[in-house]
Amino acid sequence: MKKIVATDKAPAAVGPYSQAIVLDEHRIITSGQIPLDPATGELVSGGIEEQTRQVFANLKAVLEEGGFTLDDVVKTTCFMADMGDFAKMNAVYAEYFTEGSYPARSAFQVGALPKGAQIEIEVIASK
Secondary structure, eight states: OOEEEOOTTSOOOSSSSOSEEEEETTEEEEOOBOSBOTTTOSBOSSSHHHHHHHHHHHHHHHHHHTTOOGGGEEEEEEEESOGGGHHHHHHHHHTTSOTTOOOEEEEEEOSOOGGGOSEEEEEEEEO
């Protein structure tokens, strides 16, 4: 079973991709989320902390539409425009997961992100 996830509670895809794919009742893979306000389609104002919070709001909405929660996340990949923001991003990131059961994670600095975002995060969840 493969099910496309689409919700208006997260930003619409800005290209030919889905917000997420549910592989079966146990697994979902999201596309990367950037800090767009789903109501306006615009990048949220503020620095890395505000942008990271918006990314998590978007991820949460996509996961919930697929029948999952942040507690189900087993792997994250974080793409950052500036690795100098890592400590600030990491502090916000830690607010969204339970200590002792953090997901696996990779983090990279990239040349640029869509719409000038400072961060993009994609996740894999399993239950």
